[in-house]
Amino acid sequence: MTSRTKCRGWKNRLLIGTTIFSLSWSLGPVARAQDADVVGRVNGQEITADDLATAEQMYSQQLGQMPEDAKRSVLVDALIELKIVADAARAANVAEQDAYKRQLAFFEAQTLRSLFLEQRVAAAVTDAAVRAAYAEQAAKIPPVLERRLRHILLRSESDALEVISALKAGRAFAELAEERSVDELSKQNGGDLGFIAEGQIMPEIDAVAAKLQPGEFTQTPVATAFGFHVVWLEATRNRPAPPFDAVAPQIRQALAASEERRIISELRAAAKVEKLIADVTPPEAEDGHEH
Template sequence: MFRISMRRPAQALAVSFLAMTLGSTSLTAAEPGDVVAKVGNAEITEADIAFAANDLGQELQRFPPAQWRQILLDVVVDMELLAQAAREEGIDQDPDFKKQLEFLELQALRNAYLAQKIDGAISEEDLQAAYDKEFADFEGPEEISARHILVKDKAEAEALIKELDEGADFAELAREKSTGPSGPNGGNLGYFGKGQMVKPFEEAVFALEPGSYTKEPVETQFGWHIIKLEDKRRQEKPALEAVAGNLRQQLIRDRYEAKMAELKDAVKVEILDEALANAPEEGAKTE
């Protein structure tokens, strides 16, 4: 019999949880051993709720956080009821079930090892060391800061260049004459790199030296530009916080591969299936 109201979503979750993507859900809980509910003589603890949250993962995001604990409790209660019914029917003694249980234990031990000995063993010092190594010789792409004055025709642009040659202030002239959106800000375009401006503009501005401006108007589809280069610099290396996730994943991959190589050297692995034994390794070239 299906439950109603708040308990109905739990049924949908329970039906599909085997196909869910594993994730983690942060819950505010008491001690892991605290008993939340009883199903017959079986106790459901805070740890059971946390394990269910880990298994259900992103599926919980479909519901308001205020409902999560109730949903998780419903799932665990339903699991316990069905598990008790399975034992009464002798399903726990079925050879196929025992094989499945062995596989699930194998999988859980694998996951626990990875979590504790691979991922969990990566410290902040490890991340810092990986960051220092990765960006030791980092040299970011060149980026520049520029201003421009945009007008509709070439003759007006040439007249403005003459004013600049006679000592006019570029920013003030941009505020007075430029028709572009940067005009009120003195023509300031901020910092940008190659590939961010239209080609004629880019070619002209990257050819300048800081403090200089184009002596001939530059035409683009937007009109005629006078461009002044303010500054050149190299992009700074990213902060550790910005790349920590990628660095951690690389460390996990490296340590996983190293551990697997170590284990395969220590433990003999025999492939008894002839077809699988003769199959090319993944990534190997075949003629």
């Protein structure tokens, strides 16, 4: 496939959904900033960086992770073709047809709805509101005890007893883990298993860890299906809430959706609404699972 053919394919995909954009152009020239960059011309009519930015916003999902220079090129080509066809439609008096006027009225209402809700939601869902919601939800998280454990895994009980004797003689736990443990992964970190919630590790280790104080190790080997463990409790804590930056986007999205529903509900309650067909609940969408 040639690069020209690929480019044409992208333009065709973009132009499938250009009704709103072409209708907005058909309303006539829009006042533009004097310093707007011109990215193309069609019969002397300018296509500006503002047009390009609007198109990019509308088609961002279709463009995916395309490199920026390729994205600009594809969008400008699409806008050029859009302008050419829109001019041809005007010359053919499509703008005088009832079908055009119906679509224009629909898309005008759709655009007004979108911008109105976007602006109202943005005014309500501020950074402060997101932080307040985070603090409220974090305070409701039930405490979960976590223990930071280290272990040394040995193949035999006698090996484990030797390690316990060495610990009692003052050897550092991390050093012994690196030297003696057969757990190849944790031995590289001095036997560190990280913070583990109750019930999230082998029950034999969970049971003995619950009896230790921070800084203590098991005085007898702990037998599991993997061998014999010597376990050290380094610290305990209640599991912290997820960091704000990790959950802020989801919180903002949830607040925005809630605010949008509130605005629509408020407006609907104040309006005189007549639905002249029966209310029918749509079927649930398929989720790919059998229930």
